[in-house]
Amino acid sequence: MADQKNPTGGEFLLRETAPQDVFTPEDFSENQRMFAQTVEDFVIRTIEPVREELEYKGNTMLGKDLLKKAAEMGLLMADIPEAYGGMGSDKATIMLISEKMAESGSFAVTHGAQSGIGTLPIVYFGTEEQKKHYLPRLATADLLTCYALTEPGSGSDALAAATTAKLTDDGKHYVLNGTKQYISNAGYAEMVILFAKIDGDKFTGFIVDLGAEGVTIGAEEKKMGFKGSSTCAITLEDVKVPVENLLGEVGKGHRIAFNILNVGRFKLGASTVGGCKLVLKHTVPYTKQRHQFGQPLCNFGLIRRKIAEVTAHTFVAESMVYRTAGLLDDAIATLDKSAADFDYQSIQKVEDFSIECSMIKVFATEAMALAAEEGVQMLGGYGYCQEYPLERYYRDERVNRIFEGTNEINRMIIPGMIMKKAMTGELPFLQAAQAVAQELTGLPSFSEPGEPEFMEEEGKLIANMKKVVLAVLGLAAQKFGQDLKNQQEVLADCADIIMQTYACESGWLRTLKKSAADGGDSALAMADMLTLYVHEAMDKVGILARNVLAATVEGDELRTYVAGLRRLAKHDPVNRAKLHDAIAARIIDAECYTLK
Amino acid sequence: MKIAVCIKQVPDSETRIKMSGPTTELDQTGFTRVLNPYDAYAVEEAVKIKEAGGDVEIVAVTIGPETVKETLKKDCLAVGCDRALLIDDPALQGADEAAIATVLAAVLQKDSFDLILCGIKSIDDDSGQVGIMVAEKLGLPHVSTITHLELGDGTLTAHREIEGGKEIVTASLPALLTCQKGLNEPRLPSLPNIMKANMKPIETMTCADLGLEVPAAKTKIKMYHPPAARGACKLVENDDPAAAARELARLLNEEAKVI
Secondary structure (H helix, E strand, O other): OOOOOOOOOOHHHOOOOOHHHOOOHHHOOHHHHHHHHHHHHHHHHHHHHHHHHHHHOOOOOHHHHHHHHHHHOOOOOOOOOHHHOOOOOOHHHHHHHHHHHHHHOHHHHHHHHHHHHOOHHHHHHOOHHHHHHHHHHHHOOOOOEEEEOOEOOEOOOHHHOOOEEEEOOOOOEEEEEEEEEEEEOOOOOOEEEEEEEEOOOEEEEEEEEOOOOOEEEOOOOOOOOOOOOOEEEEEEEEEEEEHHHEEOOOOOHHHHHHHHHHHHHHHHHHHHHHHHHHHHHHHHHHHHHOEEOOEEHHHOHHHHHHHHHHHHHHHHHHHHHHHHHHHHHHHHHOOOOOOOOHHHHHHHHHHHOHHHHHHHHHHHHHHHHHHHHHHHHHHHHHHHOOOOOHHHHHHHHHHHHOOOOOHHHHHHHHHHHHHHHHHOOOOOHHHHHHHHHHHHHOOOOOOOOOOOOOOHHHHHHHHHHHHHHHHHHHHHHHHHHHHHHHOHHHHHHHHHHHHHHHHHHHHHHHHHHHHHHHOHHHHHHHHHHHHHHHHHHHHHHHHHHHHHHHHHOOHHHHHHHHHHHHHHHOOOOOOHHHHHHHHHHHHHHHOOOOOO | OEEEEEOOEEEOOOOOOOOOOOEOOOOOOOOOEEEOHHHHHHHHHHHHHHHOOOOOEEEEEEEOOOOHHHHHHHHHHHHOOOEEEEEOOHHHOOOOHHHHHHHHHHHHHOOOOOEEEEEOOOOOOOOOOHHHHHHHHHOOOEEEEEEEEEEOOOEEEEEEEEOOEEEEEEEEOOEEEEEOOOOOOOOOOOHHHHHHHOOOOEEEEOOOOOOOOOOOOOOOOOOEOOOOOOOOOOOOOOOOHHHHHHHHHHHHHHOOOOO
């Protein structure tokens, strides 16, 4: 699918994408499907027997043994290059593993800390010696790792860290002092990727041996959810770290920290899509068995609406997640795999798509929040009790919107990165915005409506959403100039419009690709969900855009823009009850998420 | 040592079979297909023998359509079998146990296997005949329902389950064994082994390739009947327990006709 000349992050807003150019879950290879099955089987066989102990008794130390078992299955190898004992898998595979790992509950966090954030800094930023020394043992879980960025005084503002590093007089060691907190796997990890400021100002990454003198591991945090995942503070008092353990470059720790967060975001997007599917799996059968007023719950319109809404959000989120996987893999495929700095270059490709990574993080975690919320509601009193897993999903889900960058921080990143790319000329955003502004404030043109083709109406709405983005973000940039970065509400509303656009387009392209491959009938389920979703999204986009406009301009100018916006956002309402009914019927029949 | 493992791809045990009435053929669209769970014990036992040392080759043998290759790859080659033979012959559709056993015997005869392992039965047809028939056709000793196996020099000792106890059986090699739950704990394929399985050969052949005339089935499935639909639950409501019991007895007698 690498037809476009080097697609770049955020570019979807400025051009049309062909359905055959997007990666979709329908494109998974046999190997990928087998990997997915293996992860599912691993969860049933290895996690299920210890579920009670892990999730409800909070035995966090089980994670250590479970990591060894996961390593035997090769589940810690995907992110590690082949040369260092890994599999060097593509991002689509890595995301599929994350999705399937969701069912392992707390262990998904444990697994992510070891195989993701605890390992990737070395993959992407380590020296040859560091890679050889650590990666093979991390793949086999002979060495357990973790990742320490957050501190008591610095969370979202990670660069404000207070942990310090000072080079010893002999130049052989750095002496580290400070406290890191909320560190996953700290209860048993043997090493940590940790950030400290050299001489109090140069933010830098280090590989620290947790067995070193001066390291203290705090007590397990009493968390709301993911109770089986170890989370402790790490305190460093005059800890001597050999200079060879400096990771990356002095003063360039932010490069490591922000890039690792990006990877964490796309994986979390995938894993929360897995979570959404689990909600359906554990609620829909109940709605069929439970009878009230002489009928099963699933016969009631309001229950069917919930099932349909959760399913449509799951479908759209899944489409965005794997479309992004395809974008990342295509971009990485343009690199020379034999180059010595291939891994470093590939993380830069990921960085180029930080807009997409932030969007799928926010969208999918919020889809999961909706799913957990409605899942509990569908189960009624049982949803509130631990007998069913919904109670746990409801608690566990909450942190998804806090870690890997809060959803607020991620919302700032989305328009922020677009403006950054616009300013450097990497995205011809401002030119496109100007053209749309003229269209919006000019006289309306009228076209003859004909009989719409498959998904044509939705395609038009999506094209209009893009124009809305260009119009409102372009106007905000023009009016606020440098001060735009301080207009958080405007930025967040723009982020939501952009995200809805990406969501709708990803689902739309996937539906078109499916129907082109297997005929229109094969994509009917997708089409129902997309129709429902796009119309709902357009209503949201209309309101968000009005708010941005009202916060940006006033008087006649505002009225002119609002009139233009009304033209763009105009759409006939769809019969939502009918769509809900059709979407829910398929899920109720299959008793799980399905696209058939 | 050469070990053959005869396997079958079957619908997942959680498959929901949709039937609106009696039918001669099941609608199999949407079935998830997996390795017959009893065959997984056979595969695992062969792999354990290989791991115990010595020069051991394991060949997975099966009959079925092209789609069986997924099962051969993931559940046989990726867990330790060395290669696979697939007899893919449309003429075998509707073959019964005797016909399947004839074909398997013909394939197995082409090579000299020291040990042939099968599951005790497949969870779809549930007949438990194929392994034993193959042994008979090949003139080999067989031990069924084994839960433990030890190999000696040209001999084997197997434990088999019998009512209320176990039987310890010895036999000479070559032999055919059918494997029962409890024999071992089948492993899952690891991700790197799934990748490695891509390199292992699956040889596909037809009955003609074997120089075999397609054996005619001796039996034929005449009809599948769905279980009777469960009627709605009827609640006998009466504040007087004695009257409620009388009404219940009447309903059981006159309507349900069970007493």
